[in-house]
Amino acid sequence: MRGIDLTLRRGEVLGLLGPNGAGKTTTMQMLTGNLAPSTGTISICGVDLLDRPTAAKARIGYLPEVPPLYKELTVEEYLRFAGRLHRIPRPAIKQAITLAKRRCGIEDVGEKLIGTLSKGYQQRVGIAQAIIHEPDVVILDEPTVGLDPNQVREIRTLIRELRDRHSVILSTHILPEVEAVCDRVEIMHLGAIVYSDTIEALRRFRGGQALRVGLRRAPPLEQLAQLPGVASAEAVGDFVRVLPADGEDPADAIVRASVEGNWGLHYLAPEAASLEDVFVQLTTAERPS
Numbered sequence: 130m131r132g133i134d135l136t137l138r139r140g141e142v143l144g145l146l147g148p149n150g151a152g153k154t155t156t157m158q159m160l161t162g163n164l165a166p167s168t169g170t171i172s173i174c175g176v177d178l179l180d181r182p183t184a185a186k187a188r189i190g191y192l193p194e195v196p197p198l199y200k201e202l203t204v205e206e207y208l209r210f211a212g213r214l215h216r217i218p219r220p221a222i223k224q225a226i227t228l229a230k231r232r233c234g235i236e237d238v239g240e241k242l243i244g245t246l247s248k249g250y251q252q253r254v255g256i257a258q259a260i261i262h263e264p265d266v267v268i269l270d271e272p273t274v275g276l277d278p279n280q281v282r283e284i285r286t287l288i289r290e291l292r293d294r295h296s297v298i299l300s301t302h303i304l305p306e307v308e309a310v311c312d313r314v315e316i317m318h319l320g321a322i323v324y325s326d327t328i329e330a331l332r333r334f335r336g337g338q339a340l341r342v343g344l345r346r347a348p349p350l351e352q353l354a355q356l357p358g359v360a361s362a363e364a365v366g367d368f369v370r371v372l373p374a375d376g377e378d379p380a381d382a383i384v385r386a387s388v389e390g391n392w393g394l395h396y397l398a399p400e401a402a403s404l405e406d407v408f409v410q411l412t413t414a415e416r417p418s
Contacts, residue, residue: 345393
């Protein structure tokens with residue numbers, strides 16, 4: 130890990146995104162107090178995790194990639210056990226269990242053995258144990274791995290609803306998941322944060338992004354490639370994809386050349402960057418300096 134600076138704001142879902150081996154799970158283990166950092170500090174709602182671990186951990190709910198479920202227990206028994214581990218006063222445990230079951234959509238399976246439930250319902254039980262003590266921060270590590278498409282959709286809806294009462298950190302390498310549920314994203318690569326911004330900013334991210342050009346009477350591609358600021362040009366369907374040279378914006382040169390050459394310019398816009406494009410660009414570079 131290399132000097133990670135991660136901030137979670139109240140009421141937001143933060144996506145911690147990165148390829149396998151980027152350091153996401155290690156970061157989760159440090160944030161939850163399961164692994165001590167060699168340097169730096171971790172503060173949960175103003176409470177130092179290293180100096181006051183018990184107080185800090187009381188503000189955290191955690192669902193690891195493999196949910197810590199006792200499959201021989203019923204859902205009710207397991208949540209009661211989780212509530213006692215989180216030191217919920219005995220008179221308040223019943224109400225806390227009822228609320229957690231309702232929020233996670235597992236009210237009808239309270240008396241069923243966890244081992245008999247589907248994977249999707251087991252994930253819901255895992256999230257219920259993470260929120261039963263009303264933590265300020267909920268940390269979810271790969272919560273939809275192994276689920277079918279319907280179960281994935283249900284868990285994503287549940288995650289979005291959690292922001293009403295909690296701040297959420299979602300660790301994943303699934304790109305659509307980040308776009309579906311997160312307000313902000315931190316992309317990790319080789320143990321360092323290489324991108325940090327909102328989802329909207331990520332969608333606008335260009336980083337050498339190509340221009341999509343529509344020309345009714347397009348010249349040879351070689352002629353386009355010779356315009357100032359153009360690195361290359363290629364045909365993509367009825368359009369031309371123009372890749373700018375480093376630090377250049379060839380849009381004005383394209384417009385001038387089109388007018389002078391009567392090319393019939395009818396479309397000129399940055400080519401929308403998909404999350405996959407940005408992710409690949411940021412996570413295939415050399416180790417950050």
